[in-house]
Amino acid sequence: MILGGVALVLTVALIYYDLRYYRLPDWVTLPAAAAAAVACVAHPAGLVGFAWPAAYLVPAGGIGGGDIKLAVPLGVACALAAGLIGVLLAAAAASAISLVAALAARKDRVAHGPAMLAAAWVVVLYGTWQP
Template structure:
């Protein structure tokens, strides 16, 4: 049964990745990811979430890392291939995340406070960096920060701080290792955020 749930999750993720790939190809100023990149990546992430759900993750929460995993793959592809985080993905993430977190708040009331605090913290810090030095932070990163802060803040405000530090450190290490600037920052934000929502400290 455990393996069957993982297989179903992976198959659903593969299909979701295919839809995401079509969206990227057809979007205004879209990108064309290599064949099967999105499908395999989303399939793997959704398989992990399916296993977590089978191991006890509440179903009212599982939708959050599923959505974030899908979004993380598509945005990472955009940032790597085109050096941008498109509005067609970052802006709709706000209302969708709001609905999922509202459902979660019914089962875990503390989620609401963390969501608001996390969104303000992540967005506020990134906006401040953007205002102080526009070359250090892209507008897409700022738009993404609010929704990421909301979903990670639902786990805990400490998780938001950890994700922010991990994102900054990862980008810095990548820039030093590659010996160039202009490193896409989106993937460094999305990876730890997905991990934080997929492996929260509560069942």
């Protein structure tokens, strides 16, 4: 419960910061990425989540280093909640949300972090929900 509350507070802070400055601060993304990597020691299924940041390493432009660092903990969380399909769905949804936001705003530049965070929250909450 406490971890979820901390994650929610950090999510709000990251969304605000990315929308305002088009940056994701290292003081949040690096510790989160390190914690996700350590979590994979206890839960190797989380390693599948590294598919999300790996996809961003393909040279295409438009994705910043903060987005790649943020994709590590989000990918691991999605992998632990919903497996590879969850990771792929979150990454695809985040890209689609960012594309729609860019088209709607008629901008070449759009903050991708908020879309990543929203997509990951949906996958994690849905993936861990038990009827």
